[in-house]
Amino acid sequence: MPAEAALRDRMQSAILGVYASHGFEHIITPAIEDAENLDKSDGGDNLNLIFRILKRGEKLEEAKANGGALSDLGLRYDLTLPLCRYYSANSARLPSPAKLIQCDRVYRAERPQKGRMREFVQCDIDIIGSSSPDCEIELIATTAKALEAVGIGSFKIKINDRALLRGVLRRAGFPDDALDTVCVSFDKLDKIGADGVVAELAEKGFDSATIDNFKSFLSACPISIEDIGEYTDETDAVERLRYIIEASRELAGGRYDVVFDVSLVRGQGYYTGAVFEVESVDFKGAIAGGGRYDNLIGKFTGTPTPAVGFSIGFERIFGILSEHGMTAGGDARRRIAVLYGEGEIVSALRAADKLRGDGYDVAVYERAKKAGKQLARLEERGFIGAADADGAVKLFGER
DSSP: OOOHHHHHHHHHHHHHHHHHHTTTTEEEOOOOEHHHHHSSOOOGGGGGGGGGGEEOOHHHHHHHHHHOOOOOEEEEEEEEEHHEEEHHHGGGGGGGEEEEEEEEEOOOOOOBBBTTTTTOEEEOOOEEEEOTTTHHHHOOOHHHHHHHHTTTTOOOEEEHHEEEEEEEEHTTTGGGGGGHHHHHHHHHHHHHHHHHHHHHHHTOOOOHHHHHHHHHHHOOOSOTTTGGSSSOOOOOHHHHHHHHHHHHHHTTTSEEEEEEEEOOOOOOTTTTTTTEEEEEEESSSEHHHHHHHTTTTHHEEESSOEEEEEEEOOHHHHHHHHHHHSSSSOOOOOOOEEOOOOHHHHHHHHHHHHHHHHHOEEEEEEOOHHHHHHHHHHHTTTTTEOOOOEEEEEEEEGO
């Protein structure tokens, strides 16, 4: 509906305005990707939710006859994979590091329900070509400003590091080829508790000694950044994360919290370093997330390329603002209707142009026979007043 679309427009304008003012540049990528690229993208559980596109014509008939793959394309499930392919094709023409914006639709074969849709919008910023932790600091500060501009209320930013977490798991005795599945279980800590995580690891067949080692770590959670060094040998990751947290807290200036959360995993398998998630304090739940993915672009270029990104949960925020009758990016623009009678269209359009020059959004309508009912409907739709073809404005509150 128009009011909902207007809210979405204001949200997108507020977010993109902050991103652009911080030196990020907007790019656009296709919704359709090669199936091969999607399948090798380390998207975790999202790979099970890909909308696949059948081959067409003779290729489809040939695949059916020979028992070959019926699909060769699919719809993107996030904006990171298209960004990697885009960068691999255009890196020679982009600055280094490249600071890029994407705000577009993505698709997942979900069962539609509240908070889960088959088509939804993500707003991403990414920095490609630098391994410096300063990139994480810049992304966190910029995303926080975008969330403030949208008007989502209080929030806190949780940060962890995949390398640090992998070090904890190795210290406990888990083998390297099992770290991802252990992370999947550990990611459920806040939902099923330590006992639930232990039970799930036992079901997966890990030996009791390793699980007992990990239990001592679980019992100590939550753990501060100052104490995490007791449980991991990844000292570089600990110091890098400490630097990011301290700088981010300084930039926050108390407007929002920045906290270390060792249980933060993030589902995608392509994350290699710092991961972060923004949690709404007022409305609960995650409203943004991201992390460093230094190995993904190299799958397309053949050259190691550091990268880190942050994605705002556009639909989640839209749902919150809509449900609570909130606006985004400040107040909506002031709307005036110019009503005209027979033979007054030229005067009405001129009057509308003059009012637009005064800062109003103006719509022109033929005056209805029942003017009172017409004015009431305009007010319901968010107009603040109406004018005759001579341009004289009468605000609804003055009636």
